Amino acid sequence: MVILPASKVKIGTKSAFIVLLKINLVELLLSNLRIIYFVPGKAGSILLLAIDIGNTNIVFGVFSDKSLVADWRLATDRNRTADEYGVLLKELFNLSGINMKSVEAIVISSVVPPVNALIESMAKKFFHLNPILVGPGIKTGISIKADNPREVGADRIVNAVAAYSLYGGPLIIVDFGTATTFCCVTARGEYLGGAIAPGIGISTEALFSRAAKLPRVELIKPPSVIGKNTVTAMQSGIIYGFAGQVEMLVKRMKEELGEEAKVIATGGLARVMAQEVAVIDKIEPNLTLIGLRIIYERNRAAVHGGQPCR
Ligand SMILES: Nc1ncnc2c1ncn2[C@@H]1O[C@H](COP(=O)(O)OP(=O)(O)O)[C@@H](O)[C@H]1O
């Protein structure tokens, strides 16, 4: 919004000044309406808090209906207490101008079981809600064809739900998290399985912690594939090495699927990698949060009888 100070409006243009003033007043009104619209909780809307507990980060997403209105990342730390997570979250809600009391449901996906109880007790104490944990008994809407569906990481299933709902199948989902996971979904929405590789962050961590002369490097693309110094040589090995890993696995998976699958990338390092990997069709940074929202919708009637779960 632009408010022109009266001193900047030339004398002799009184009517222009009035027009400008009117435009500014209308804009002021509209921008305030926008603020009310975009800061749910203030407008009394019902919110869903989706929590994705990964091995490196816990991602929190607040949905107002289908829109993600805020998302925050906190480090996964099993030594933190429920109170500490609660206070951090309260602060983040306040900073975003969202009323915590407007959260009517919480849905959680976790691949770090020791942290579950912590986050569940935070949900009870700070939100007065019993969260839904994605796991056995929760309807996902996709059929899992892995040998043992119970052992598949909840984040992989939630990603598959979101990607299938957004793009249809066949699909290959690549999640650049603590591990790099590859998941295949058929045209009919069946989860087939995939691959689990050591993640980029933990692999590079191993490299510089185990080799005395190798420094910690920034994960950026070097000027050339042939590195001219230790840092650029490491960046080349990491960026192009992992790009090659993705290309090879995707190529072989497509061959095995026998169909031209769409490739969707997510996870903390998806953006960096997608620049170097031609086979990635789409980046969805919030794929897991989107999947959690969809799963909540599919289960809300069964879990709460359609009522808020307070
Ligand atoms: N916004 C970000 N920008 C750059 N790197 C990130 C970002 N978020 C996470 N990372 C890095 O990506 C890796 C995986 O993170 P994340 O996807 O949060 O893992 P997980 O889901 O396993 O907790 C980590 O090495 C982390 O440091």
Ligand SMILES: CC(C)(COP(=O)(O)O)[C@@H](O)C(=O)NCCC(=O)O
């Ligand atoms: C493969 C994973 C470690 C990935 O976790 P993340 O990188 O998101 O922290 C997680 O999905 C997991 O623990 N899965 C269980 C094994 C499986 O999916 O078969």
Ligand SMILES: [K+]
């Ligand atoms: K994850």
